[in-house]
Amino acid sequence: MKVTPTKRIFFINIWLIFTFVLINSYPVVSREQKKIKLKKYDGKNTIIFCFHDIDGEGKYSITSDEFTGILDLLRGKYEVYSLKDWYEKVQSGYTFQRPPVVLTFDDGYESIFSIVIPELKRYSFGATFFIYLERYADSSIAYTEIAALPDIFEIGSHSLTHADMEKLYKNNLNTFYKEIFLSRKKLEYLVGKPVISWAWPYGYYNKDLLLMAKRAGYEIQVNTDYKTTNDEFSESTFSRYTVQNPDPVDQVKEILAKNHLYR
Numbered sequence: 602m603k604v605t606p607t608k609r610i611f612f613i614n615i616w617l618i619f620t621f622v623l624i625n626s627y628p629v630v631s632r633e634q635k636k637i638k639l640k641k642y643d644g645k646n647t648i649i650f651c652f653h654d655i656d657g658e659g660k661y662s663i664t665s666d667e668f669t670g671i672l673d674l675l676r677g678k679y680e681v682y683s684l685k686d687w688y689e690k691v692q693s694g695y696t697f698q699r700p701p702v703v704l705t706f707d708d709g710y711e712s713i714f715s716i717v718i719p720e721l722k723r724y725s726f727g728a729t730f731f732i733y734l735e736r737y738a739d740s741s742i743a744y745t746e747i748a749a750l751p752d753i754f755e756i757g758s759h760s761l762t763h764a765d766m767e768k769l770y771k772n773n774l775n776t777f778y779k780e781i782f783l784s785r786k787k788l789e790y791l792v793g794k795p796v797i798s799w800a801w802p803y804g805y806y807n808k809d810l811l812l813m814a815k816r817a818g819y820e821i822q823v824n825t826d827y828k829t830t831n832d833e834f835s836e837s838t839f840s841r842y843t844v845q846n847p848d849p850v851d852q853v854k855e856i857l858a859k860n861h862l863y864r
C-alpha cells in the first residue's frame with residue numbers, strides 16, 4: 602500500500618491522540634497524595650486482637666477452624682506482628698507496606714503450644730503471649746518451650762495470679778507490687794528474655810495504675826477497650842479487640858471493614 606503524505610499525517614495524528622489518552626488515563630499520584638498514602642501506614646491506628654483459648658470451652662474460646670479462618674483473612678493483606686515488634690517499628694518511624702495488625706493471646710492456655718504457635722509459624726505471623734505465672738506453677742516444661750520460641754513471638758506478663766489489680770492497689774499494695782513487678786522479673790528469669798509488655802487482667806485499669814506499670818518497667822501496656830490504637834501514643838496503654846463467640850470470623854471481618862485503613 603502506498604502511503605501518501607496526507608495519510609502519514611493522519612496516522613501520526615491518530616498515534617498522538619492515542620498516546621495522549623493513554624498518558625491521561627494513567628492514575629497520577631501527586632507528591633501530596635503519596636505522602637498521605639505512606640502516612641496511613643505509620644502504625645498509629647493499628648488493630649490489636651486479643652484471643653484466649655482455641656478448641657476449649659466458653660465464650661472466649663474459638664475453634665481451630667475459626668482461628669485458621671481468621672488467619673486466612675489476614676494473609677497477604679496485613680502485616681502481622683507481636684506487640685513488641687510492632688511498637689519498635691512504629692517508634693523507629695518505619696513505614697508499613699500494608700496495614701499492621703497485632704495478635705495477642707491471654708492467659709497461656711495449653712492450646713498456644715498445640716495449635717496457635719504451629720499455625721502462626723505456617724503463616725509467618727508474629728504474636729504476643731500474655732502469661733500469668735500461676736498457670737504454669739507446676740510446669741517448668743512450659744517455660745523451656747517458651748524460652749526456645751523464635752523472636753517473632755513475644756512473652757508478656759499478665760500478673761502472678763490473674764488478680765484484679767484495681768482492687769489490690771486500693772487494698773493491698775504489697776501484693777500489688779508483687780503481681781506487677783515480681784511477675785515481670787520472674788518471667789524474665791524463666792524465659793531468659795526481657796519482658797516489656799503487660800496486659801491488665803480483666804482489662805481493669807485506671808490512670809494511677811498506668812503509671813505504676815510504667816514504673817514497674819513495662820514499655821507497653823494493653824487493655825480490652827475495643828478500639829484501634831489511634832491517639833493512644835501519648836498514654837501508656839493500647840486498646841485491643843477481644844475475639845469471642847459467636848461467629849468470631851465474622852466479628853474479625855467486621856472489625857477490619859469498619860476501620861478505614863483496613864478495608
Ligand SMILES: [Zn+2]
Nearest residue numbers: 707708802803
Ligand atoms: Zn486474662
